[in-house]
Amino acid sequence: MTATIRTKLAFVSCIMAGFAFGATAIGQSVQLGLVPDDGVPADEWNETYGRPGIQSTKRDIIIADQASTNIFFGFYRASQMTGAGWSLFNQSVDWVNDYGPRATTKVWLATYNGSLDPDFSAEKDGIAVYEHLIGPLGFDPANVHVDHQSSIETADFSGYDMVIYAWSYPRDATNVLDQGMPFLTFSAGETDEMGIGDGSLTMHSSYATNYCLDAQHNVTSSLGTGSFTLPADMWTDASTASGNGRVLVSADDSCLYLAVSQLEGGLNARFDVEGAPNGSNVAVVYGLSEGVTNVNNYHDYCATFEIQGVNESRVVDRGVIVGGVFGGRSYVPSSYSGTDVLFQAARRGTCPDDCMSNLVDRVIQ
Numbered sequence: 001m002t003a004t005i006r007t008k009l010a011f012v013s014c015i016m017a018g019f020a021f022g023a024t025a026i027g028q029s030v031q032l033g034l035v036p037d038d039g040v041p042a043d044e045w046n047e048t049y050g051r052p053g054i055q056s057t058k059r060d061i062i063i064a065d066q067a068s069t070n071i072f073f074g075f076y077r078a079s080q081m082t083g084a085g086w087s088l089f090n091q092s093v094d095w096v097n098d099y100g101p102r103a104t105t106k107v108w109l110a111t112y113n114g115s116l117d118p119d120f121s122a123e124k125d126g127i128a129v130y131e132h133l134i135g136p137l138g139f140d141p142a143n144v145h146v147d148h149q150s151s152i153e154t155a156d157f158s159g160y161d162m163v164i165y166a167w168s169y170p171r172d173a174t175n176v177l178d179q180g181m182p183f184l185t186f187s188a189g190e191t192d193e194m195g196i197g198d199g200s201l202t203m204h205s206s207y208a209t210n211y212c213l214d215a216q217h218n219v220t221s222s223l224g225t226g227s228f229t230l231p232a233d234m235w236t237d238a239s240t241a242s243g244n245g246r247v248l249v250s251a252d253d254s255c256l257y258l259a260v261s262q263l264e265g266g267l268n269a270r271f272d273v274e275g276a277p278n279g280s281n282v283a284v285v286y287g288l289s290e291g292v293t294n295v296n297n298y299h300d301y302c303a304t305f306e307i308q309g310v311n312e313s314r315v316v317d318r319g320v321i322v323g324g325v326f327g328g329r330s331y332v333p334s335s336y337s338g339t340d341v342l343f344q345a346a347r348r349g350t351c352p353d354d355c356m357s358n359l360v361d362r363v364i365q
Contacts (some may be wrong), residue, residue: 047169061203064196066244069095084228092184109130112149113149122167129166187237206236210227211249265332268331282319282348289308305346
């Protein structure tokens, strides 16, 4: 991560005239100083966690890259991992590896100090990942190279199939990305280099309840949208998605859940809205830049969108929840490929209370 925390760049500035589609259960939290059992040594704690943005309102725990098989995995305390967490880790590893055969895949695993020595408390998470790779996942120990955390900044990864950074300290991931390596990282501070987040750390907490916002991705396909609870509390980090980032798991619930798929120029995109009772009316809107649009009882909708300039002309589709989901469809003109667009859904009939979905930030393919 660069020395200066980067904020999200503005979306495309071109004026898209005529652009339209056809019709918390948070437990113990960090304040100041080293919190016992989070596994981070005092000499790294301040740089990792003493940064602006902690306890922000946007706390994205698993962020997948929609342009490559790279992923941020915020369940960093692997030594506390339980069945549900390992299941998500397994799916993440396979997705990053493009479902290559585990037995022959060569992995560069960077841990706290690369020693796999349990006498170092901070190395226990790396040990847990290593033992899980060569145990339940069936990777050949001869194909798993373990190295110091700093190796991701300098190593030559020739001959390896993927890199796993099993530590939370914000190393610069540019070297990994420049070599085109599929990458799984536990560090929120590397999401900016990856182009899937702003590099901020927005949460560092020990708790068990999380929310799946997108169950259409392979990593989370075994989950339904909504809350899921780990069998025990574990230390978890979060960042804020941006750019090519696709939020799969969050620490924050939504009134609705929006998933966007088939977002390609020349095709009919799909907009799946869940989380409301059958018969509920919902609408999906879009915009080009983040901001705030307050809708106060307009056609019986109340919402505070995280998108600038939402109005009726920016409604992608609207309809009724049937069988637990509204599956909207809308044609995307091929000329808009490469455009970064924001989407959000709202439910009708909740006024005076707001009801919006998660914000979906996507680049049209």
